[in-house]
Each structure stands twice: as structure tokens, then as C-alpha cells.
Amino acid sequence: MSRTISPLVPAFLLLLCLGLQLANGSVTDTIGPGQSLTTSETIVSAKGKFELGFFSPGNSTRNYVGIWYKKDSNRTVVWVANRERPFPNSSAVLTLNPDGNLVISGGRMEYTVANTSAGRDTYAMLLDTGNLRVTKRVSGVVLWQSFEHPTDTVLPGMNVSDFTTGWSLTSWKSTEDPAPGPFTLHLGSWNKLLRGSWKELFVMKGSEIYWSSALIGRLADILVIVGESVTWRSKYTDEMLRMVLDASGQLRLLSWAEVDRSWHLLPSPKCGAYALCGDYSICSETTDRGCDCLPGFKQVVAEGIKSSGRGCVRKIDLKCGNYTKFFPLSQVDWPSNPNKLDISDSVECMSACSTNCSCIAYAYDHRNHDCLVWEGPLLNVKQLSEDDGYGNDFYLKLDPSELSTKGHKNAKVAGLLWAAIIPTISLALVFSLFVYCVRRKKELKENGDDLLLLDLSMTIESNSSELTESIRHGNSRRGEVKMPLFSFASVSAATDNFSDANKLGEGGFGPVYKMQKSARY
Structure with a gap:
């Protein structure tokens, strides 16, 4: 008796095949034990910020494993796994082998990226921070991470330096060659000779100090010292920022702008570039x-x-x-x-x-x-x-003449200043004296005694008494006898505006007038 095949079976098999294809072609952030990535495959972090895979810089045919920004069409690389051991052909693969080690292999070449020897209970995951981790599946213990093995770039969330382990950053050899270049960035107290235990950034070219700077300006706003490490401030951990030690030895801080989808250099200290002004x-x-x-x-x-x-x-x-x-x-x-x-x-x-x-x-x-x-x-x-x-x-x-010249110049400047100040002060004093005299004259004119209210007998008696007292003490100078002072208005009123009817005569000191009878005497 023949059996009939249900028409649902072929449909199920078709859906299963499509599902397997979708599973193989889907984007993942993980490499499991025994899994590999070829030169044409990548993994992407959960939110799509970073991508890991093989790349060839510039026109090179050499293959490197690296991490770059997913949204950046120029593939700005922030980490390189095998910068000293590029693979010459496209048959290379990245594998998390059964021993728990992350290995690049191709032909007769093999390079171990992470040696954990933790067995099959491991997996490698690319995080949205740009950090690649090899972790134990059950316990969650991190066995290895790329953040502890940086190349030329520091990302938010990365501990920029651990003073106890001698952390450093190394530039690329050139813009198209990820091999280690001559410049290394350190953050610590290399120069106890100069600043004791103070922390600062310094770049070395070979064995010589090439450039150094304290944590100032924008860097001081972004980086913070926590115990024996320096890390990014939390408010910047979600931003697309990167600090790069470029092939010329300059430390650059860049920020991603969505407007033009490109990187922009952030302002750094004005004197941040090494030897910016040249010798002396x-x-x-x-x-x-x-x-x-x-x-x-x-x-x-x-x-x-x-x-x-x-x-x-x-x-x-x-x-x-x-x-x-x-x-x-x-x-x-x-x-x-x-x-x-x-x-x-x-x-x-x-x-x-x-x-x-x-x-x-x-x-x-x-x-x-x-x-x-x-x-x-x-x-x-x-x-x-x-x-x-x-x-x-x-x-x-x-040379001593340089110092004397500077002293002469300073003296000359001081002389010019005094030459300008002294006349100004003199003019101010003369003007003040003039104003004082005018005001004093006005006060004397306005504030004299009223002649019409004068008690002449009292005045004469007082003056005679003063004169007699002066003679008694043998001092009869005129200046010591007080004479009454009258306002012009009262004198004019007392003489009927200097009327000729009141004029008594005229002598060497001018005309003499008599007072009106209404005046008190």
C-alpha cells in the first residue's frame, strides 16, 4: 500500500531552508566556540555602533582584523588585532577555537589574538562601546578584552591609563600602515623629575620625551582621575568621541557630526601641538x-x-x-x-x-x-x-647687554609715563586753585556783615579793647586788630547807593560816604 506525502512537508522543508539561510546571513555580535569569520564576514554590536571584521588599509592587499564605526562609510578603524602580523591573502579567518582562544589563521600563518585556554565555555562579543570581549558563558567572567590592548585610539568607556600597569597608546606607522609607529602616548607621572606625583599626558618618540601636557582645557573636561586610573567622565560615554595619537605624534580629539556625517577636530589647548612655535x-x-x-x-x-x-x-x-x-x-x-x-x-x-x-x-x-x-x-x-x-x-x-637694554627700555617707558602724568597733575592743581579762589571771593562777597544792622558803638568799643590789649602785651601790629567786614549790598543800602548827597569828600583811597540816619550806631 503506497503512502501519500502531505503537501505541507515540502513547504515546511522550504521554510526550514530559508530560515537556516536567514540565520546564517543575519547580523550578530557574537562569535561562538568553533565559529569563524572570513574576510567577507563581519559581526556588528547590538545597537549597530561598531563593526568587526577584516580590512585592508588604503591600496594595500594586506589583511587585518579590526574594529570600526558602522555608520562611518570611510571605515574609521579604532582597533587592530594583528597590526604587526598582517595576512597577505584573502583566505584568512578569525576563529574562536575549542580551547577558548581567539586566533587568526590563513595558509601556514597563525596569530593568537587572545589566549584564554578556557575551553568551549567561552564566547567573543562586540559591545556598543567598541570593546571586544572574550567571556566565560556560565560565570560571565571577562577573560580578555580589546580595551586593555589599545592601538592608537581611546574610546569613551575605556580606562585611558592604569598607572600601575604601564598602559600606553602607539601610533600607526603611517596613515595606511597600522604597524606600530615611533610615537607612544602615556598618562601618568613619568616626570617625577619635574612634577613629583602630578599626572599628565606625555608622548615619547622612541626613548625621548617628545611632548607633554597637563590635563587642561578640553581634556580636563573629558578625562578624570579615579584612583590609579584615568577614565572618561560618564556624561561622554554615549557620545561618538575618539582620542587618537596620529602618525605625526599629535594627540587629536574628534567628534562625530550627524549633519555632514564626518569627524570634526575639537578645540585643544592653544599650545597643545608639540614644538608649535619652533626653537627658542x-x-x-x-x-x-x-x-x-x-x-x-x-x-x-x-x-x-x-x-x-x-x-x-x-x-x-x-x-x-x-x-x-x-x-x-x-x-x-x-x-x-x-x-x-x-x-x-x-x-x-x-x-x-x-x-x-x-x-x-x-x-x-x-x-x-x-x-x-x-x-x-x-x-x-x-x-x-x-x-x-x-x-x-x-x-x-x-648676554648682559640684553638685560641692561631691557632695563633701559623699562626706564624709558617709565620716563615717558611720568612726562605725561606730571603736567596733567599740575594742570589739575592750578585749575583746582583757580576754582577755590573764585568760590572764596564769591563767599566773601555774599557772606559779609550787614552794615545796616551794625552796632557801631559796640564795634568801636570792641576794636578799642582789642587794640589796648595788644599794646599792653607789646604787640600792636595791624594784622592782629580785627576789623568788621560788610557785604557790598549793605554798604550800598547804607549810602543810598553811593549818593552824592551822602558823599563827605574824596582822598587818596577814593570817595568817603556817610551812612544814612536809619543805620544803627
Whole structure:
């Protein structure tokens, strides 16, 4: 007896096949044990912020595993797994093997990205922070994460530095080569020589300090020190920000703008770029001018054009011996690459630089009692604001004539100021005296006694008494006898407006009038 096949079976098998295809083609954020990613496959974080897969920078045919921003069509890479071991062909795969290790393999090459040896109870997941984690499935313990192995980029949520483990960031070799470049970024207290236990950013080129800066400006607003680590402030963890140490050694902070779907460089401290002003220059964080020559120096002129970026040269060359003086600069960030002398006294430190023909500047660190001297070109000198706690004193060696010239210039300026001030004060005094005299004359005119109310007998008696008293004491000068003072209005009224009828006569002092009978006497 033959069996009939239900028409629902083919439909079920078709749906099952489609479901398997959709499952294989669906976007996931996880690589399970035994699973692999080929050069044409990727995983995407849960909210679609980041993507992980293979990439080839520029026109290169080399294959790298990296993480980039999903929405950025230019594939801005923020992390590279195998920057020192690129794979030359497209047959490479990324696998979470049964041992729990994350491995890139292709042909005869193999590179271990994460060695956990945790067995099959593991999985790798790409988070929306851009962090790739290898985690134990049951306990949830994080065995390995890309945030602890950064390349050239710091992302929000990443601990920028752990002072106890020697964290660092390394630039790309070039814009199209992810291999480690010559520049490394550190955040800590590398320069206990200079600032004790203070924390700051510093970039090294090989074994030399290339650039350093305190956590100031925008960086101070974004980064915060928590215990022995520096991390992003919580309000920025959801923003599309990245801090990059580029191939030229510059630290750049960039923000994503949805308007034009591109990255924009955020303002950094004015003097943030290393050696921005060139040799023997000073960069000011507090003025619009920015770059200026150090005292005793002038701008380099090339082809008749002055350029602040070319640096400065001495106006007068130094003479070897005790023919030099020091010009003090305050509230500055010291130049790069000082030498430390085994001297713990500021006077001895000055003397050591003064007698050393190669020494061009010195500073004494009172915090750590260290003597610092500079012998090469002065680079990266910064003038800080008065309230900046990183400011230091710095002493620049100059020819004595430079110091006397500066004193002469100051005296000349002071002389000009006094020449302008003294005449102004004199005019003000003369004008004040004139006003006083006018007002006094007016008061005397308006406030004299009324002659019509005068008791003449009392006045004469009083004056006679005063005169007699003066003679008795042997002092009969006229100035000591008080005479009555009358207002012009009362005199005019008493003489009927100086009427001729009241005129008694005329002498050497002018006419004499008699008072009207209505006056009291």
C-alpha cells in the first residue's frame, strides 16, 4: 500500500531552508566556540555602533582584523588585532577555537589574538562601546578584552591609563600602515623629575620625551582621575568621541557630526601641538598672539618673511665664561628634555649653569629639590595662566647687554609715563586753585556783615579793647586788630547807593560816604 506525502512537508522543508539561510546571513555580535569569520564576514554590536571584521588599509592587499564605526562609510578603524602580523591573502579567518582562544589563521600563518585556554565555555562579543570581549558563558567572567590592548585610539568607556600597569597608546606607522609607529602616548607621572606625583599626558618618540601636557582645557573636561586610573567622565560615554595619537605624534580629539556625517577636530589647548612655535619660542595659553620669541631672541627670517613656526635665533651670541646673566621667566611649563644635575641648592644650580658654556637655561624644582639644566634648543616652552598649578620659574641665559637694554627700555617707558602724568597733575592743581579762589571771593562777597544792622558803638568799643590789649602785651601790629567786614549790598543800602548827597569828600583811597540816619550806631 503506497503512502501519500502531505503537501505541507515540502513547504515546511522550504521554510526550514530559508530560515537556516536567514540565520546564517543575519547580523550578530557574537562569535561562538568553533565559529569563524572570513574576510567577507563581519559581526556588528547590538545597537549597530561598531563593526568587526577584516580590512585592508588604503591600496594595500594586506589583511587585518579590526574594529570600526558602522555608520562611518570611510571605515574609521579604532582597533587592530594583528597590526604587526598582517595576512597577505584573502583566505584568512578569525576563529574562536575549542580551547577558548581567539586566533587568526590563513595558509601556514597563525596569530593568537587572545589566549584564554578556557575551553568551549567561552564566547567573543562586540559591545556598543567598541570593546571586544572574550567571556566565560556560565560565570560571565571577562577573560580578555580589546580595551586593555589599545592601538592608537581611546574610546569613551575605556580606562585611558592604569598607572600601575604601564598602559600606553602607539601610533600607526603611517596613515595606511597600522604597524606600530615611533610615537607612544602615556598618562601618568613619568616626570617625577619635574612634577613629583602630578599626572599628565606625555608622548615619547622612541626613548625621548617628545611632548607633554597637563590635563587642561578640553581634556580636563573629558578625562578624570579615579584612583590609579584615568577614565572618561560618564556624561561622554554615549557620545561618538575618539582620542587618537596620529602618525605625526599629535594627540587629536574628534567628534562625530550627524549633519555632514564626518569627524570634526575639537578645540585643544592653544599650545597643545608639540614644538608649535619652533626653537627658542614661547607659546602663550593666555593671549591671542600665541607664539613669541623668548627674551633675547628674534624670529627667523626666511626669504624676507618672518614665520613664528620657524622658531627664533639669538640676537647676541653668548660668550663663554662669567659674562652671562639670567633672565627670569615665571609661570611657564618647562621645555622638553632637561638634564638633571646632582645638586640640591638653587644657588649652586645657577652657578653650575653659569660656568657651563653649553648650558643655556636652568630651573630649580623646589618640590623635589632637583637642579635642571638645558643644553640643546629650547622646545615646547609654554606660558601658563596665573591660576594654573603647573607653572614654574625658569631662568634663561642671556648676554648682559640684553638685560641692561631691557632695563633701559623699562626706564624709558617709565620716563615717558611720568612726562605725561606730571603736567596733567599740575594742570589739575592750578585749575583746582583757580576754582577755590573764585568760590572764596564769591563767599566773601555774599557772606559779609550787614552794615545796616551794625552796632557801631559796640564795634568801636570792641576794636578799642582789642587794640589796648595788644599794646599792653607789646604787640600792636595791624594784622592782629580785627576789623568788621560788610557785604557790598549793605554798604550800598547804607549810602543810598553811593549818593552824592551822602558823599563827605574824596582822598587818596577814593570817595568817603556817610551812612544814612536809619543805620544803627
